[in-house]
Amino acid sequence: MDTDFIPLELDDEFQFACSPEVPCFNQCCRDINQYLTPYDIYRLKNRLNMTSGDFLNKHTVEHIGPQTGLPIVSLKALPQEDLRCPFVSEEGCRVYEDRPASCRTYPLARAVSQSRATGQLVENYALMQEPHCKGFSQKRTQTVREWIQDQEIEEYNRFNDMLMAIISLKNQHKRSPLDLREQHLFRLALYDLDAFRMHLENNGIPEGLQLDAAEREALRTDDLALLAFGHRWLQLMLFGRA
C-alpha cells in the first residue's frame, strides 16, 4: 500500500501518537533517507559536541541536486544494520531533544511556497498516512497547530524558511545550476558553521552587510547568530542582495 497524503489546515485534527509502546517502535529509523537542513546540522553538531566539519565528515553524505547544483546533505545510514539511523538505540532516539525537523514533524509534512501576489512564504501541511506506522491507531488526537507546538518545530521552521528564501532567489535569478565556487560558498555559510566563522575572521565582513559591534561579537560566540547571518551573507555572495 502507498502513502496517503491528506492536506490539513492548522486547526484540523488528526489521530496519532508515537511511543515505545507501539509495536513498530523504531522501525521508521531504519532504511532512512534523511535530509538535514542547516538548522538540523547546527542542533546535532552541538548536541554531539562536535565541530561542524567533524560532524559532516562522520555522520553525513552530500550530493549535488542535478538541476539546481545545490549541495544536499543527508544523514549517513549504517549500511551493515538495515540502513538505520546512526542515532537510534533500543530505547529510541539518542538525540531526541535535537532530532531533525522531519523527525519532529512526522506524520505531518510541511511544504512552503512563495506567494506570487505578496511575495510572502505560504506554508501547507499534509498528513502522511504510511501503512507500516501504527501510530495512526493510537487514541490521541491533536490539531496541526498543537503538534507544531508540542514537537517544538517553530524554530526549525523559522530557519528552514530562510533556506527556502535562498532557494527561491536561486530559482528566480539563476537558471543554471550553482557552479563549484557557489556550491563551496553555500556549504560554507549554511552547513560548516565553524569553518564559516574562521572564514569571517580571516576575510572580514563584506561592506554590503552592516553590523554593529554587538552583532559582530555575536558572530564570534553565538552559532545561531552566525547561522542567521550566513543566510544574509550567502544572498549577497550569490545574488548581490544584502
Ligand code: SF4
Ligand atoms: S534522528 Fe532520531 S528520530 Fe530521527 S531517524 Fe534518527 S533515531 Fe530516528
Ligand code: SF4
Ligand atoms: S508509530 Fe510510526 S512514527 Fe512511531 S515508531 Fe512506529 S512507525 Fe515510527
